[in-house]
């Protein structure tokens with residue numbers, strides 16, 4: 692899988708591409724943790740629109756990102772329109788740790 | 804209810820095989836003409852069960868994971884994932900949402916909940932020191948063509 696980071700002011704966009712499973716989540720987590728430790732961000736946006744597969748490893752990855760973000764005082768937002776992913780996040784009550792963005796319109800108010 | 808097709812796949816407990824297993828499952832099931840939604844749910848459930856066998860069952864050691872699938876004439880698919888790993892002491896506890904024994908490895912404890920949600924039936928047999936067998940069933944939408 693591929694991870695693309697981009698920044699605007701103090702907002703970090705983490706765009707994930709490909710398949711997010713247990714195998715791929717190990718290196719993804721390391722790369723994301725490293726990135727988060729090097730900048731001072733106020734917002735972190737995970738974009739999942741490039742993913743072609745995600746299982747519960749995605750929940751673990753984002754929940755971990757939320758914990759790291761809380762430690763540096765940043766908020767986490769997750770952008771996806773995939774109803775299966777949203778279902779899994781809802782089951783895990785992930786919306787208590789971060790905010791779900793379900794429309795492109797809402798994403799555009801946060802990211803130019 | 805008659806079996807129309809059957810398969811068995813055995814592979815090493817390497818995380819590289821997680822995608823191999825779910826892609827194979829999806830390819831085998833395609834002969835039942837599933838919807839895209841059904842296919843995604845089955846791939847996800849297989850990924851959860853196979854990952855569990857590798858992460859928890861064998862826990863870093865090398866063993867064999869077996870994926871079996873049976874298709875029935877009534878558009879039912881039965882999938883089982885078996886390992887000869889360490890087994891589960893308390894199955895009911897393990898199935899609870901957010902319960903994990905690998906918190907420090909960032910597991911969410913959501914695998915069983917996802918399998919239960921995306922499949923129509925989930926059955927877990929396990930014996931400590933012997934291994935675990937997960938049997939899942941899904942009734943595919945008969946209406947759609």
Ligand SMILES: Nc1ncnc2c1ncn2[C@@H]1O[C@H](COP(=O)(O)OP(=O)(O)OP(=O)(O)O)[C@@H](O)[C@H]1O
Pocket residue numbers: 747748750751851855856857859860861886888889890891897898902903904905909910911912913914915916935
């Ligand atoms: N095949 C197995 N062998 C031994 N223990 C298992 C097996 N499958 C599951 N378990 C136990 O059941 C617990 C719950 O499994 P579940 O898949 O729901 O969550 P998880 O694997 O810990 O996290 P996630 O699936 O969200 O990454 C595991 O933490 C583990 O203790």
Ligand SMILES: [Mg+2]
Pocket residue numbers: 747851854855913914915
């Ligand atoms: Mg699991």
